[in-house]
Amino acid sequence: MVGLGAEDQSVILFEFRMPRMVIAILVGSALAMSGAILQGLSRNPLADPGIIGINAGAGLTVVVFVYFFFGKVGTGTFLSVFILPFFALVGAILAAVIIYLLAWKDGISSTRLILVGIAVAAGFGAVSLIFSMKMTSNDFRFATIWLAGSLWGTDWKFVLSVLPWMVIFLPLAISKAHILNVMNLGDSTAVGLGVNVEKERRKLLFIAVCLAGASVAVAGGIGFIGLMAPHLARSLVGGKHQIMLPTAALIGTFLLLFADVISRSVLPTSEIPVGLVISVIGAPYFIYLLMRTK
Incomplete structure (x- = not known):
């Protein structure tokens, strides 16, 4: 870190380890905040961008991009790296719109939202x-690992491709914390306090979708972080979103970094997709929450 190591060690650290670590920090924070926003909007403790289908929508458009264009532009090229977040965002927005329309019936029922999201996913x-x-063998291998959830972008250009989205939408999410606090009191109370509920709900949903879509673009279909991190943060610091959102981001970062270490350590000759490690941790937690939720 201070320039005293061998040259090959410096290359490994700064060109491979650090970009992967930065991506894990950004993605863990974004997924955690996206989940916290969705839980606040739906007032459903089981809401998560992976469970309700937003990640799946982003994943579909990225797979379509890989199928039609990867052979032409190449894996890891400047064009493919920087265009992936836009494809992922389109898919995430498409999924969110479909879920919102199908779940709407005189308002959004939290139970209906989860069920529709699972079906859409x-x-x-x-x-x-x-x-x-229908892909070539190389593209199929990439898509399979990516869909399972993998920190495959071990290069600074992957960090740069997703950094603008995070720099914009992570602070935006925190700036809307007071709105989430008011909306948790109920729509009628929020209207009485001067909040345009539908307008703010759409803004918050857009922020959550953008955070999830950007995360999927560089890390694939990693689930359960948006479910676990807000719950753990709420149990530590309470439900005030000004404090809970940054805490959830820190917990999401820790969970993803921890899972990444496990994924690279279990098998000596190969790497397990980090999304599978998160699923092993998150699935029992989801069942636990499901049994607790009335």
């Missing part, structure tokens, strides 16, 4: 699988 996942099966 399954549908998008099936279409992604169909495209994956």
